[in-house]
Amino acid sequence: MKIIRNLEFQGKQTAVCIGKFDGIHKGHRLLIEQAKKENKPIVMISFxxxxxxxxxxxxxxEKLAEYLGIDCLLEIPLTKEFCSQTPExxxxxxxxxxxxAASVIxxxxxxxxxxRSGDTDTLQQLGEKLGFSVTVLSKLELGGEVVSSTRIRSLIAKGKMEQANELLGTPYFLTGVVQKGNQLGRTMETPTxxxxxxxxxxxxxxxxxxxxVDVEGKRYKGICNLGVKPTIPGGNEVGFEVWLFNFSGDLYDKELTAYFVSFLREERKFASLTQLKEQITRDTVLAKQILSQKESEWHPESFLH
Known part of the structure; x- marks a missing residue:
């Protein structure tokens, strides 16, 4: 997949879908599926x-767009000059x-x-004039409401991961490179x-x-703590700490992608590391039950590969 962050790109008879595409949720994916029907190189224009x-x-x-079959992701900066253009x-x-563009979705x-003077009617008129077809898709509704990035952000902010994931299509994920921590997990038999x-x-x-969690082409089950680790002295930086079940090895400097499946409990401060370890044991039992159930429910193609 090509990634272009300016207008220095030259397509050739492409199928173009346009939007913000934050989350590339199920509503956005209808545009992509329509573009695929055109049997032309797909350009996703995102602002x-x-x-x-x-x-x-x-x-x-970018990872998600490539997984979904986009040929070119065109990221357009909304400069003053760009925003001052007429619709034509x-x-x-x-x-x-x-x-x-041969077709625009x-x-x-x-x-x-x-x-924002141009709308879909304007676009269709310009398509007739300039020689590209236009397909306008209605908003997708699930659960009696329109699927939108705003709605999904709200669900995630409330910890309602199952509901957010249903709207996203691909479970909400976080990708990053593993950095060295305080290595306390090793002493508790839960290396993170x-x-x-x-x-x-x-x-x-x-x-x-x-x-x-996906790492080096393999998928693992695990539990993570998102927060500031209040039980650990000196812990005040927001971090993501994950323990992978049935994994042994060194993860430092490796990229991993973690899919948030279910909220287990709030972060809290324990009186001792012993109490924390006991709680992690309980969290692990619950997480394994949930993940085993979701593993059978979710289609493998729901994830990135």
């Missing part, structure tokens, strides 16, 4: 927005000159051009891998979660 929090970092978004300039420069709320999440990533509440 770089300086939002305080996003579901996925740029790198995580937008269509000519981006869709025709850059992408050579958007959601029903799509707006473009200066002051430590990752420090991106500051702009939407995170669930501090607590303990059942997770599936």
């Amino acid at each position: 770089s927005v300086d939002e305080a929090k996003v579901l996925y970092t740029p790198y995580e978004k 300039e937008f269509a000519k420069k981006l869709l025709c000159d850059t992408c050579d 958007v959601g029903s709320d799509f707006r473009f051009g200066a002051g 891998a430590n990752i420090y999440p991106d500051a702009h990533k939407v995170l669930p509440p501090y607590g303990v979660y059942a997770v599936f």
Whole structure:
């Protein structure tokens, strides 16, 4: 998959889907599935927005887009010059000159051009004039509400991982490179891998979660603690600490992807490390039960590969 972060790209008779694509949730995936029906190279146009929090970092978004079969991810910075274009300039420069779009797929709320002056009707008129087809898809509804990144962010912020994952399609995940921690887990017979999440990533509440973890092409079950580890002296930096069941080896400097399956309990301070260890044992029993159940429920293609 090509990753382009400017307009210096030259497509050739492409199928273009446009949106923010934060999370690339089930609603977004309808656009991608429609683009695949065109049997042309798929270009996903996503706009770089300086939002305080996003579901996925740029790198995580790239991993997911590639997994879903996108040929080119075109990340457009929303500069003052770009945002001042008329709808026709937008269509000519981006869709025709850059992408050579044969077809364009958007959601029903799509707006473009200066002051969001263009809508789907405008786009269809420009398509007829400039020579590309336009497909407009209705918003996907699940559970009586529209599937949106805003709705998913809210669910994740409340720790409702099962509900968020149902809307995402791929379970909410966190990717990072393992860094060296205080190695306390080794003394408790629960050696952990430590990752420090991106500051702009939407995170669930501090607590303990059942997770599936991919590392070096293999998948493991595990539990993780997300938070500041209040029982451990000097622990105040927000971190992700995961213990993989049935794993032995060195994870330092290796990339892992953790899928958050279920919230087990809130993070809390224990009076002693012995109490913490006893609680981890209880957490492990519960996590294994949940993960064994989810393993049979979830289709393997729900995950990245």
